[in-house]
Amino acid sequence: MADTPLQCFQTLVDNLRDALAPGEHFTLGYSAEHSQFIRFNHARVRQAGDVSQASALLRLVKDGRQAEMRFTLGNDDQVDLERLEGALSQLRQTLPLLTADPYLKLDETPWQSHSLLEQALPDCSEVLAEVERGAGDLDLVGIYATGPICRGFASSFGAFGWHQANSFNFDWSLFHANGQAVKASYAGQDWSREAFASRLQQAREQLDYLGRPLRVLEPGQYRAFLAPAALEEITGLLCWGGFSGQSLATGDSPLQRLYSGDARLSPLLNIDEQVIGSLSPAFSDEGSPRRDLRLVSEGRALERLVSARSAAEFALEANGADSYESPCALSLGAGDLVASEVLARLDTGLYISNLWYLNYSDLPAARMTGLTRFATFWVEDGKIQAPVSTMRFDDSVYSLLGSQLEALTVEREMILSTSTYGQRQTGSSHLPGALVRGLTLTL
CATH class of the missing domain: 3.30.2290.10 (PmbA/TldD superfamily)
Structure with a gap:
């Protein structure tokens, strides 16, 4: 055997x-x-x-x-x-x-x-x-x-x-x-x-x-619902140094203003590194035990991800982060919006299933740009009317997940990494959908 x-x-x-x-x-x-x-x-x-x-x-x-x-x-x-x-x-x-x-x-x-x-x-x-x-x-x-x-x-x-x-x-x-x-x-x-x-x-x-004629929108700000898969693209980009002890120590983090106290996100927003019960191991690639971390509480920054190396270099306390200091099991807290009521609550605006090709247009301001992808629909009076042609958005996280965030769904979706480059991965995100009062489309 x-x-x-x-x-x-x-x-x-x-x-x-x-x-x-x-x-x-x-x-x-x-x-x-x-x-x-x-x-x-x-x-x-x-x-x-x-x-x-x-x-x-x-x-x-x-x-x-x-x-x-x-x-x-x-x-x-x-x-x-x-x-x-x-x-x-x-x-x-x-x-x-x-x-x-x-x-x-x-x-x-x-x-x-x-x-x-x-x-x-x-x-x-x-x-x-x-x-x-x-x-x-x-x-x-x-x-x-x-x-x-x-x-x-x-x-x-x-x-x-x-x-x-x-x-x-x-x-x-x-x-x-x-x-x-x-x-x-x-x-x-x-x-x-x-x-x-x-x-x-x-x-x-x-x-x-999708069989209906495409609706072409003019650039502007639109009320929108971001499905969990769309929100995962936004939080995924934030994980590129956003919560990293090294990036925050060197001033390279897109969430620098949040951690310095100069800006805040919506009080509805709670973000955790939820290792316990996840698919990720309870120890880092550097050889330290991991623990759950409260990264953002009610819109305010709390803990950060600190590897052993960053702890030595910047006089910080290591907390089991991997060498790249990115969340391995991101969990965004649920809200009170029931999924079956999303379209009615949206009323008129965009239902966005996916986003793609995201990058920073202004990293210090946590401003992102990207494209809508696949099933994005125009909604009127709580009913889907037509698919929307591919559009580019350009907006700040401090707006989308801050001043413009209206509600988060009760239901959350577990999204596992689909990467098979070299091997299957253990990373995951547990995310609700997000209703925002205004999302800026540029073209």
Whole structure:
């Protein structure tokens, strides 16, 4: 019987401890997945396959110097141990060539963390049957990914962390004969036939509206509802340094004014790094335990994400952030707007399902620009009237999530990272929809 990923990792750690020379310290990170992928076109399976892979990241430290090396692992303990020995040998040759790292700060506590989120995932045949039942007559294009993801960390100081979580992520688009499309997704750990059917039915209803003539809007400010997927693009851009201890210390954060107290967001806004219960491990890639953080409370900045390196460089207190200091499990608090009442509350304005190509037009002012995408509709008297042609918006977060924010929905959507670059990711966002009094369209 083959060793489990945890047993493979433990074997590497035990051998590494035995191989250490006096004065040496190590950290060892581990990543693994066993994933099933299914690609759809015209609601039919066009490609299916499995991916099983594992890798390790070894960091060797001695006399204030550090060097690291990533290597691929297989299903053979002997081969893996040979690769570990080879990596250790190369790092030992490299270290004397390096200068001491002035910001090297290792967590020397022997912390322990063990998390297994092993909810039963649906059989792929069940998923295929649900797709056929709900979209067999439609041009559905998408990808379904499922399976366990593992992360591990260990250090020569006795720290040991293990995280294993099952999840699924179905990301798809429904295309109209005129080339327009509705984009949707369904992701999580507990598959619900009813929830998936509801999400698919909503996309189907929006697809029908795309057959109507496009409505062309003039530049200006419009009342708008941002669906969770659209809001995720905005919060995702904010995570590019917005809550980073390093970016705030160097003045490069788009939320500099918020953290300095010169500006604030809406009192309706509460933003957390919600690690507990998420798909992300409770330890960072640098080897520190993570904890939940209240980043924004009632529109005011509170905590920030601080890695061990930033803590050393800027005299801050580390709180388990990864080296890139971006939220791994962003959670935006719910409001009191019921989803079934969104159109009536919007009354007249824009229903925006997705945004894309976002970037900063004025980073210090947290001003963003981007395009509406896929299903954006013009609403009058609480009813969808027509799809809207692609428009560019340019607006400040201090407006959209500040003075112009009217309400947030009670219901929130769990959005998992769809990135499979190198490996499936564990990042997530838990977001409501947002009703804003004014969104500025420029062209």
